[in-house]
Amino acid sequence: MKKNILVVGSGLYGSIFAHEAAKLGHKVTVIEKRDHVGGNIYTKEVEGIQFHQYGAHIFHTSNKAVWDYVNQFAEFNRYTNSPIANYNGEIYNLPFNMNTFSKLWGVTTPEEARIKIEDQRKSFGIGEPKNLEEQAISLVGSDIYEKLIKSYTEKQWGRKCTELPAFIIKRLPVRFTYDNNYFNDRYQGIPIGGYTRIIEKMLESPNIEVKLDTDFFANQAELESNADKVIYTGMIDQYFDYKYGELEYRSLKFETEVLDEENYQGNAVVNYTDEKTEFTRIIEHKHFEFGNQEKTIITREYPSDWKKGDEPYYPVNDEKNNKVFEKYLKLAKSQNKVIFGGRLGMYKYYDMHKVIEEALIAFGNLELS
Template identity: 60%
Template sequence: MILTKKYDFLIVGAGLYGAVFAHEAKKRGKTSLVIDKREHIGGNTFCEKIEDINVHAYGAHIFHTNDKRIWDYVNDFVPFNRYTNSPVANYKGSFYNLPFNMNTFHQLWGVKTPAEAKSIIEEQSKKYQKNRPENLEEQALSLVGEDIYYKLIKGYTEKQWGRKATELPAFIIKRLPLRYTFDNNYFNDNYQGIPIGGYNELSGGLLEGIDIQLGVNYFKNKESLEKLASKTVFTGKIDEYYNYEYGKLEYRGLRFDHEILEIDNYQGNAVINYTEAEIPYTRILEHKHFEFGQQKNTVITKEYPLEASTSQEPYYPINDEKNNAMYFKYKKKAENDNVIFGGRLAEYKYYDMHQVIGAALAKTKNLFDI
């Protein structure tokens, strides 16, 4: 006797990839069960309401894209505001605009024209020019020179990666954008903003009408869960799926310390990076500024980078030669399984949010519209 499966898809992970996949499947008359080990949907985009402020529980998520199709897609679920990411760097109490632009160069050197700024950067960087930089430090110095590197790059990068810049491969910094205009907009994308009401509005809209089970560990319930569906969509760590057969892929992690302050404005900006090595956190977020909040109190978050082995969640894949070679083995193995692997952890690839959505849309289009 052939048993009919209750669902077409078991989707492991209620983040953006899983939510978009489930929504697109539903549009085509397919059924899905979405599970997540956490007690909420939305993955790392989840916002916790504190002091009537949408706190980005897993770090700042700023939506940006040049793809109007994806911008229109997300705005169908929730309107986005006009937030423009304009972070500031704090180096030993002095403030510098990011990305590196004429405001930054004026703050560093007092220059007023692009020609003056270019002259200083060329003078500082020329002594480091070589055919092939051997590490990140040499690469960065050859691109921007000493002042920008030592004040705004070195300490932040070493904290982020947990390694000396001289021990990091040069390819991590292939280029450093230098803008010779007074423009503090961090992203070059045409479309940018934050969902009005927070990202839970987006993930909730995507998963509306879809069966969800939260607080469910896939690996502890794998056999019973897979009996429910014809096919599995897996968005977790691909190495964990295969029980680390070829070894453990490496990630950097983050720890978030949230704090309620009984003042209405702590730092005047949503994101301030701390670029000196002596300060252990990489940045402070003040969440109300993502949505131009006027609440009585404020909530700030300090981000501390960690090795993923000491963190509950992996965040950034370490895409060096060793890890990429290991991932390729898992990817080859996955090609022979009746499982769809998608998302940042399953594909061992750093994705921005619009890229995750684009990947899920491409996968469902190929799957359903052939």
């Protein structure tokens, strides 16, 4: 029997569900509160440049099945994520590697760098790290922490590093090689023509109807009553009308300029790690696709506290919020008709390849017969 499936949100998670269900002949309705599909990976062409409207997205994965899946919908270029840090005008390579250590300390060998970091670790006498500051110093020493981590992180999260949990930075890339590639994953790149094209191809089935500018909560009861299954990718606390209180998020404000110059900063991503600069980074969009257009587009990112009406970008997964989320998750699991997924539905920050993995696993477990 074919089912009527309602997908709330046209981001990557919801669009994969819609695509897979439509392939099996089910009727799918995708509703989206914005005036475009794609969620936060939405891109559009401006001045011949693919503009990442909601912040930079670089696809990377070591999962060949995920790589093969997404390559059904787009051809990817060879872009390698190699951000740099600007600390009061001093430029350092990221992730932390031998280029970083050489610029910072004048060392030339991995052994010299290891000794320098170890000496700084020992001077602080940190045992089991109790917060982000202690975790960072135990990984890379105090110099790198002070110049390249502390202020950037505090701007990003709106809290002191001593108040942030250690796990946020446990996977911090540290390399004792001259390698500026931020990711270790086997596959990496940017879709040629932008991410929106991927979503549009996922949703182009005749079995899928897309409704833009549609607020799920304005007509929730009727929308759900007409569906056999609901795939919900919005905020889990909002779905339950904030029964246990609001979960905390960090949001972003974007300041974008089109400039009459070919090359503003020479790199796609430059992080500003000093305290006095209010924004955390500048994105120069054309460098994601090796553009040579006469103009360029830059976006400054300003982290901010989230309040209702803002876009929730980063879940604040501290102990307090995670306890509240567990209550919502218990409610979610009691719903027979509704499946919660994605970054907001599961109150967890996912990279794109993880969203694809989770969506495909969840769809595989779904009984639609």
